[in-house]
Amino acid sequence: MALRKTVLSAALALSLGLTAGSALAEVKIGFLATLSGAGAALGQDMVDGFTLALEERGGKLGGQDITFIKEDDQLKPDMGVQAVQKFLEKDKVDIVAGVTFSNVMMAIAKPLADAHMTFVGSNAGPAPLAGNQCNAGFFFAAWQNDEQAEVMGQFATDQKYKNVYMITPNYQSGRDQVKGFTRFYKGRISGEVYTQLGQQDYSAELLALSAAKPEAVWVFLPGGMGVNFVKQYKQFGLMGKIPLLTVSTVDGSTLPALGDAALGAYAGTFWGPDFKNATSEAFVAAFEKKYKRIPSQYAAQAYDSALLIDSAIQKVDGKVDDKQAFRDALRAADYASLRGAYKFNVNGFPIEDFYAFQVAKDAQGKVSLKTIAKPLPDHADAYFEECKL
Structure with missing residues (x-):
């Protein structure tokens, strides 16, 4: 084309x-x-x-x-x-x-x-x-890609989850996200699954996840991938049963399509609409x-x-x-x-606060993100020391 x-x-x-x-x-x-x-x-x-x-x-x-x-x-x-x-x-x-x-x-x-x-x-x-x-x-x-996963890793550690199952697409950002989560999560990784970029059906992954019985699940599935995964997670009866920790999966780009199906899921990033x-x-x-x-x-x-x-x-x-x-x-x-x-680090990436959010209804009854914690204040990425500028 x-x-x-x-x-x-x-x-x-x-x-x-x-x-x-x-x-x-x-x-x-x-x-x-x-x-x-x-x-x-x-x-x-x-x-x-x-x-x-x-x-x-x-x-x-x-x-x-x-x-x-x-x-x-x-x-x-x-x-x-x-x-x-x-x-x-x-x-x-x-x-x-x-x-x-x-x-x-x-x-x-x-x-x-x-x-x-x-x-x-x-x-x-x-x-x-x-x-x-x-x-x-x-x-x-x-x-920096890793950082949203890092804040969820710290959040999972703070919540004392003993083991976490991970799902992410197999491309640059997906691999970065895994590194970020595991850099701050102190428990055991009970599964590390890489899917195709753009994948829409997660039935096989959810069956394997259910069999593994983790204490929590972490996913990085942006856009339409996240919409399908979260809906299927709900359909499998896992939402509310196994905590779902996400990066770029439940936010303003996907919540209109997800609605109540995403209620209770967690997310980590640098900003939320309730700031x-x-x-x-x-x-x-x-x-x-x-x-x-x-x-x-x-x-x-x-x-x-x-x-x-x-x-x-x-x-x-x-x-x-x-x-x-x-x-x-x-x-x-x-x-x-x-x-x-915030301020820029030597490598051109921000040093900034990172927060944990939960999907909940706001004052107008709309499904949105509610700020619940600030696990990583004034946070710098893991790579700036490699930058020789």
């Missing part, structure tokens, strides 16, 4: 004051996301979060007009590389942002680095790029008003990455061509993040 260029709709372009490819815009942002296939909901939430921040600022970031160009990588690394080449060679973008899945991120890292392009990530955070393949021009406004700070509360209200759904962490991360870019462009008075000054401004992270205060 030929690379499919996706652009802002005419109505949205007018509402933002944007025109794709406009010569009047002073800063061009190429936004790469997975917008088709099993991971499409995640990528669309990222686009929705980022464009919401743009819309709120009248199509500007840092006071500068923005040309926003988005591309769909289709969850295929080669398509991601083609999209980045287009950003660099045809669109002449100033910043590349976004990226949903880590296999795509690993594929595009070298062309971005070779072009000395400034990159602001909104989701994928593979371990190699936090360690010995770190880059001074890369800033990840979300988290009580001004930026987060305003974001949640605006997102729900515009999109008629509770925002996921993917929307939150992309929104926050837009705020980060906004703060940096403002600091350099729009002179993003001064790459060192612009990168220094990004590194300062001098803005009111919806996660609260």
Whole structure:
């Protein structure tokens, strides 16, 4: 399939004051996301979060007009590389942002680095790029892959679960997540199962899991994979019987489809829709008003990455061509993040708090995430010491 260029709709372009490819815009942002296939909901939430921040600022970031160009990588690394080449060679973008899945991120890292392009990530955070393949021009406004699993590992330890059964897709992020969980979990792993990326039927895995009789189950199954797994977990009579600990499986991208089936499941990440700070509360209200759904962490991360870019462009008075000054401004992270205060480590990944959540109904009766603990405060990833910047 030929690379499919996706652009802002005419109505949205007018509402933002944007025109794709406009010569009047002073800063061009190429936004790469997975917008088709099993991971499409995640990528669309990222686009929705980022464009919401743009819309709120009248199509500007840092006071500068923005040309926003988005591309769909289709969850295929080669398509991601083609999209980045287009950003660099045809669109002449100033910043590349976004990226949903880590296999795509690993594929595009070298062309971005070779072009000395400034990159602001909104989701994928593979371990190699936090360690010995770190880059001074890369800033990840979300988290390093392992960390959401690490907070669930610590949570499982705190809950004194003696053994845990693990299920994850067999790709870069899935393997990173397993390392993260086991790095902080002090009990026994009673099963470690790797599934196909995009798998939809988990009957065989659930039969094996039931036979193993673990004290808890940990899964990393983003997007449609998570929807199917959790529904089947409920159908097998396991929800409420064996605690389900998750990463990127029950959140704003999947809970509308899961509804009550996900009640009681646990999740770990850096932000939740019940956070009580001004930026987060305003974001949640605006997102729900515009999109008629509770925002996921993917929307939150992309929104926050837009705020980060906004703060940096403002600091350099729009002179993003001064790459060192612009990168220094990004590194300062001098803005009111919806996660609260954080700082960038040497490798371009945040040092931030990580929380445990439980799926519950909010004050409006909607199925959402409720903050229940902060197992890893002021947490740095496991790889930064390998970064030689």
